Amino acid sequence: xxEIPKNHPRYESLMTREQINAGVDKGMTSRQGLLAxxxxxxxxxxxxxxxxxxxxxxxxxxxxxxxxxENPVISVNGNAxxxxxxxxxxxxxxxxxxxxxxxxxxxxxxxxxxxxxxxENGADVxxxxxxxxxxxxxxxxxKVEREGIYDADVIFVPLEDGDRCQVLGxxxxxxxxxxxxxLSRTAQSAHVSIVDNLKRALPNMIxxxxxxxxxxxxxxxxxxxxxxxxVVLVDAIETIKENLTAKQNEVLGIEKDDSDxxxxxxxKTEQRKRGRIQRDPEIAKKVMLxxxxxxxx
Amino acid sequence: xxEIPKNHPRYESLMTREQINAGVDKGMTSRQGLLAxxxxxxxxxxxxxxxxxxxxxxxxxxxxxxxxxENPVISVNGNAxxxxxxxxxxxxxxxxxxxxxxxxxxxxxxxxxxxxxxxENGADVxxxxxxxxxxxxxxxxxKVEREGIYDADVIFVPLEDGDRCQVLGxxxxxxxxxxxxxLSRTAQSAHVSIVDNLKRALPNMIxxxxxxxxxxxxxxxxxxxxxxxxVVLVDAIETIKENLTAKQNEVLGIEKDDSDxxxxxxxKTEQRKRGRIQRDPEIAKKVMLxxxxxxxx
Numbered sequence: 001x002x003e004i005p006k007n008h009p010r011y012e013s014l015m016t017r018e019q020i021n022a023g024v025d026k027g028m029t030s031r032q033g034l035l036a037x038x039x040x041x042x043x044x045x046x047x048x049x050x051x052x053x054x055x056x057x058x059x060x061x062x063x064x065x066x067x068x069x070e071n072p073v074i075s076v077n078g079n080a081x082x083x084x085x086x087x088x089x090x091x092x093x094x095x096x097x098x099x100x101x102x103x104x105x106x107x108x109x110x111x112x113x114x115x116x117x118x119x120e121n122g123a124d125v126x127x128x129x130x131x132x133x134x135x136x137x138x139x140x141x142x143k144v145e146r147e148g149i150y151d152a153d154v155i156f157v158p159l160e161d162g163d164r165c166q167v168l169g170x171x172x173x174x175x176x177x178x179x180x181x182x183l184s185r186t187a188q189s190a191h192v193s194i195v196d197n198l199k200r201a202l203p204n205m206i207x208x209x210x211x212x213x214x215x216x217x218x219x220x221x222x223x224x225x226x227x228x229x230x231v232v233l234v235d236a237i238e239t240i241k242e243n244l245t246a247k248q249n250e251v252l253g254i255e256k257d258d259s260d261x262x263x264x265x266x267x268k269t270e271q272r273k274r275g276r277i278q279r280d281p282e283i284a285k286k287v288m289l290x291x292x293x294x295x296x297x
Numbered sequence: 298x299x300e301i302p303k304n305h306p307r308y309e310s311l312m313t314r315e316q317i318n319a320g321v322d323k324g325m326t327s328r329q330g331l332l333a334x335x336x337x338x339x340x341x342x343x344x345x346x347x348x349x350x351x352x353x354x355x356x357x358x359x360x361x362x363x364x365x366x367e368n369p370v371i372s373v374n375g376n377a378x379x380x381x382x383x384x385x386x387x388x389x390x391x392x393x394x395x396x397x398x399x400x401x402x403x404x405x406x407x408x409x410x411x412x413x414x415x416x417e418n419g420a421d422v423x424x425x426x427x428x429x430x431x432x433x434x435x436x437x438x439x440k441v442e443r444e445g446i447y448d449a450d451v452i453f454v455p456l457e458d459g460d461r462c463q464v465l466g467x468x469x470x471x472x473x474x475x476x477x478x479x480l481s482r483t484a485q486s487a488h489v490s491i492v493d494n495l496k497r498a499l500p501n502m503i504x505x506x507x508x509x510x511x512x513x514x515x516x517x518x519x520x521x522x523x524x525x526x527x528v529v530l531v532d533a534i535e536t537i538k539e540n541l542t543a544k545q546n547e548v549l550g551i552e553k554d555d556s557d558x559x560x561x562x563x564x565k566t567e568q569r570k571r572g573r574i575q576r577d578p579e580i581a582k583k584v585m586l587x588x589x590x591x592x593x594x
Contacts (some may be wrong), residue, residue: 247534
């Protein structure tokens, strides 16, 4: 591993990259996994690299669901195993959820390596070796174990693909997804979408378990039933938009203003609007000579 | 290469992944390049996977600058060589810009492979082999050729790192960056930031060259001088925000409405605001038993 000083402003993000790299070295993480990690990094950056309140809420509801489930299963892929193997095992132990390896780019070798990694991190049983093509999918993620994902009532799917997420939902399973992209098909089709970094979500969920374990089932159901995933998704998108607006203000040199002063707000919007491409007739004519369109409004 | 049907809704994006994969196979693209590609994919998705008007404008200004330059240089890394080798060579030939390979994760082997790729795509001379550590940077990107990047007045840097972009600017070189992330240090510190996919930007720029070549220098300078990079950045961010708002409306089932009807607008904003986490005192109390904070406002 490359030495990264702990005080580096992007320490967490760089450490995560190193972990994913180590996952590739170990034969667990695929190249597609690196691309997916990059996409996640971009969204994490936009969300502010922190667990936002709505994600914290979704994580609480996810814990309730895992505790309420008859046969909960945690689906593990190469990225999840590289990023948080110990936390996945702990979550499984504290909630009674089974662990099952399920890969989009499945090879028996990768399955074995991920199982070994989870066992090294304390797992007793890890499903995935004896998977059969039981899901109506045309790729390798169709392969699941009968007493695992196939029979599960609640499935926790960190870093999932959209296809399988939809299929699991169609099979009337409750799906908890961890996906930093609130716009993804996964986030849109899961029942509980945790828009958070897996490395922050899992420790947070693990912390919550003891208290929720003390609650009775009726209270846990009440929390679950009050949950509206749309609100959580819209809130995550709203957070990104707020961060983008802050950046626009920074680019334009507009100082931060927490007051709700309507007048000031209007001025800020006005300034940002001026940030839209404006028609300068003389220049526009010249650029347009070649057909490029200089202006937007 | 995996066979991807041309009518696949994400054909372009999937083809790009295949190209980057091929770049890794050829030894040109690094693992870090895959992560960077993933980040780019996320921002391309947010921008709508199209050349927005402000990017088109930045591309026009970039062409003017390359034509006006005394010693323009195109800096090439492993991702750029994998994605658009022929277009980089054509841009170089039509503008008289030199090609120089410059890598963050530099190995002589990768330098050689990228030079070979560019020559296979028609390049005559490609700099980069005889680089010396001339830039004030603590990593391998410090290594540039004296008659190349070191002496350049205008540098075109597709898919750049922020450190070097700042250093080049400090050296009073005009920097044109291609970066899908309008918030990146690269985009923020370049003189012309093209917030577009390299695979769309290069053909578009190449198309523009003949017409701009017919213009005199004074007219080209006028276009360049009227350019305000801040406007382009703010516009790109605004586009992302608009796309995010459209997605919020989709999640909430609010139909698209192009009218400027202030009343309707207000209703929409109201509905979106309701998308923020609301306090439900009973549920909140239960979730808060364990310290999680259910609500935001």
